[in-house]
Amino acid sequence: MSLVTPMPPSARTPIGRTTRPIAPLAVQVERRDPAPATPALLSPLRVRGMTLRNRVVMPPMGTNFALPDGTVSDTQLDYYEQRARGGTGLIIVENICVTFPAGSNGTTQLRIDHDRYVPRLWELTERMHRHGSKAAIQLNHSGASANPRRTGTPAVSSSDQPSKPGGTIPVPLDVQEIASIVQDFADAAARARRAGFDAVELHAGHSYLLSQFLSPLYNHRTDEYGGSLAGRARLIREVLAAVRGAVGETIPVMLRISADELVAGGNTIEDSLAIMELLVDEVDIIDVSAGLAMNLQYQIDRMDLPDGWRSGMARRFREKFNLPTITCGNVRDPLVAERIVAEGDSDLVAMGRGLIAEPWWVRKVAEGRADTILECVSCNIGCADHRIRLDRPIRCSINPDIVQHEAFMRRRVTSPTRVVVVGGGVGGLEAACTAAEVGCDVVLFESRDVVGGTVGEAVRLPAKRRIAIFLDYLVRRAARAGVDVRTGTHATPALVASLLPDVVVNATGAAPLLPPIPGLRERVDVPGSGVRSITDVMAHASELEELRGQHVVVVGAGAVGLDVVEVCTQLDARVTLVERLPAIAADLDLITAMQSHEMIERHGVEVRTGTSLVEVGDGWVDVRTGDGPVERIESATTFVCLGMRPNVESYAALSEHFAGTDVRVLDIGDSAGVGKIIDATAAGRDVLLALETRGVLAP
Template sequence: MKKYKNIFSSLKVKNMVLKNRIVMPPMGTNYAGQNGEIREEHIKYYEQRAKGETGLIIVENAAVDFPLGSNGTTQLRIDHDSFIPALYNLTERLHKYGANVAMQINHSGASAVPDRIGCQPVSSSNIPSKTGGSIPRPLERKEILDIVEEYAKAAKRVQIAGFDAVEIHAGHSYLISQFLSPIYNKRRDEFGGNIENRARFGRMIIDSVRREVGAMFPIILRVSADELIQGGNTLQDTLRILEYLDDEVDIFDVSAALNDSLQYQIDKMDLEDGWRSYMSQAVKEKFHKPTITTGNIRNPEVAEEILTQEKADLIGMGRGLIAEPKWALKVKNGQEDMLRKCISCNIGCAGHRIGLNRPIRCTVNPDTIYEDEYKNRKVKRQTNVVVIGGGTSGLEAACTAAELGCNTFLFEKKPYLGGLAKEISKFPDKYRVSYFPEYLIKRAKKLNNLTIFTDTEGNVKLIDIVKPDIIVNATGSKPLLPPIKGLLENIDKEGGKLYSIFGLLNRIHEFENVNFDGKKVVVIGGGAVGLDVVEFFSERKAKTSMVEMLPMIGKDLDVITKISVKEIIKKYNVNVNTNTALTEVASDHFKVKKDDNEIVMNFDYGFVCLGMRAENQGLEKLKEHFQDKNVEIINIGDSFRARKIIDGVKEGRDIILALEKINAIL
């Protein structure tokens, strides 16, 4: 299409011809079988992205050496011929939709977990791959040569299994990276010391892979172009390293960061679209080969601009394609307004896989495997559904019900939709959160059988008129304000300096462009919301303190946000008080208790962010009124229990279960 002519132009790299410039880069899923085999649901996951017109899908890293080189709870393997048949089924399925498919091959080195592999991990030296990680043993020369050959054999299996290219992972604190980076490599033999020596292992692997796959099979090399950590390789260092690795590489997949700078690898929310493209541009300009860039790219305008300015040849969208498998198809068809954009929350993807060893999920996409297949089911009789509450869980429930053919009515007592997600997105660094309610609202407005009433409380009398078969209570949550002396008397008062989170958000634009240099800001509560407040005021030069009753802050945060929080606290010298309880509140100070000592904390601005609590006061009246009327009533999202957006959205999609329960759906 003319508007995005570069995105939808083809690209030929040796024997591989890409129909467009959109790439799904490799991302671990924990979808593989216990023995590293690919399963049907895993294939289905990739198939959805192929159906969505993705030009190149790079299947997540597969271990070339098991168990020593594996990472993750369940990871694909490519260390034996027995994995070829199932992987061929994968490539055959994806090729039907015109997608090209590559596979990333990898050895995790020191990033392996001893309890999972049953032995001590290996590396270039005895340096852990992350702070607090296990200490590896340095590889001996013969072991290095053996691993080189394992890469070669794995690449040949990739080719036999029908893939169109192979990617070698040389970044992100995995084994090749552990040789390239001076952070890890302390060797004194021919594999350590100067840049040429540190690149030798990678050079040998590339040569051995080329020997096996032949001259016309594309080789992609993924690198951390800037390790973004003190003492690590800078972009200029990497450009010198790549002089030794360039031969036989056909595409450079230009990423960034190591394990201890993970928030720049799996991009934190506030990094702008395409922030990393200057790195791929530098590689492209020096080596004159196609490059892939990644980095929070959500908007097609940004993708097109990067290609137009020749900062990269291919646009990698990782989490963006977990959230929206049809990204390329929707953009191609002029449906950009209906893109379900990733909000970069890192909860269901990185948080599940890295932090919790779960299979990946997605906050904004409640079904990453089967996607829209639920729409093939339809109600078999007239079914009326009422949804009370227009936040993200309520909107997902209402849209799903309407898409299945229900006559659906949504009542929201506020004059606008979007709920807590819309409120939280008022923080400048959380603006991406607004993508999701905006998408849901647009989706809802396209459904003729979904009627939305704002400024309308969904009371019993009104709902009774509709004669519902199902009522969905999704009334959300409100700030938790415990009975602490002075709290209710002082919070959110006209002319006061003490705020709840909603009190702050209602006035956020008054604070946004203010310099708070020298002002004392004290935040009570070290959870996600409290940390958002700390970040907001610290960036505006306030002298910020935080009080948390638990031994640590950010207890339930995803792994990326936790690392980002540590960075913020260190950068802005935030005064953190853990194991500290709020005991009393005044208009200009808090009294807190730590180790039996009472402390007075004066503030110019104080914020109480002790979490949220369910708001469902009308639920019992609903149950009482409709108990003899054969009406199914479900309570979802924060009105069930205050949690994350991901939980409520899944429960919204699960209205299908309520329809099954009343035998209303085919």
């Protein structure tokens, strides 16, 4: 074990923080214009008594930030204020419960069913108004989407149809109960007005109660609230009239609908246009969404859907009813948002997850800094999966602090501080950028010729190209912050020590896991063997055309294996998917898992769950399902995707080298335990904690 005698800070040569060259990436992306022309997007719009400063809308998205009793939390105040400070024209606060507990959605949903919630909601609107944003709130009753295990009361709906296959069977509402709910919406709207909201939105889509009356998939009633279009629309007509009476003539009333439910037997756009004819007299803005609970990947857009893919739906309503519309759907590019408004697809453009990732999206566009936007990658992990599946507060994979955002950059180290980062993956880049942005001298070593780590290789796969934009953002951010990136350099402990660091960050990632299965290790990635690891697939993604029409076996149905399956099915390969666990997609977020199941069904992938890999040969694999006999599957190519293992050697060596000194050695990202991008960026930002511990970072 070798010890390093620290050199006084005054004796160190500063690396400097001037802008440095852009570090190389395996996949290059087209850079955003820093000053795109967006006159239509940034123009004002007046609707009744509400004037918006621009056409950008933050749509309602649950956060799980509310207090357990449904009161607005301090975190919510800061969270929404940040989006207002960032220039958003209209912020529609997340859906709020009008009937408690039967209509509650989520574990910590906001409530507006009692006057005691008004004061705190007033504080919320006051925060947004202070920065020039208009504030709306979405009034909602969850219906069959409520969870009786959380609410302690049966779910209710138009009929006895669950909101999604396998969901809770609801109790059909009687006429008196319907009337009570109509009054609940009216009372909630009156409270919203007293709380200072500039508009209210009724949620009539996405498999919530009003949607469950509108959709023939749910509504099987034979009374005046069912049957014909007019019958299915009756409840919403009554709610709209009651809400209008409660808010008066100056406050806009918005209606969110699933214009196309995208499910056989559900409402099509033509159906929804006909329904809207019955509702339009009381509607000021039509919020045009799509999808239901059973196809959530089209409601909360999956990664591969293009920017603005739903804008044509909004155009149909705008043209027919001559009313302002809101559209959404993976809009990230300012020029796409501008086109949507300028060409008349929609008057307003909603960016939900985009504004979670980048609260200052509008401000950066308006100020000619669009190239510094932290662009959402539509991964749906920290936002949708945290909230819906895991009952956690929302987070973001690429923004470690969605509440305070870039506020940490105002902090500064109080004395010269050097940080050395070993590994140029997502976690390493985040740590390097963060340290440099608070005034540290930072050197980052990457043994390969390009940065990005495993994620940098994964973006070679077509479905992952949005993530390439994030990596490009990181390397440009590193250059602006003055990080000294040294690629093609193996960071030995001695080399790291020669820079006399105060903090060392080990971020050396992970490698494919190859268990001791007969025939596997001697064949994997050997030319001509037909047995390939995920790293080999990513490195040669452009050559996968050779798989077209062939039979392939993919071993492992986690995130990596399903990425490979997706590539193979796009090439019309015949795929057999082998998974040891009883179900596929166990480590995927909710949206991507639903997308994967859809892809498997559409392409007829043969799925063998509960099946273990026994042996690997040339052109075949042996597998065993449960305790059954060994079966041989012949294939042209076998992809082995059995997960990743941390690269632990570097951290062990660095820890030993700096033992007994005051140099802090951190281990982050996959080298500390294989995780997702969200884990790596969060750990990278935690370099601030190490600087605080050393006492060199001012509050």
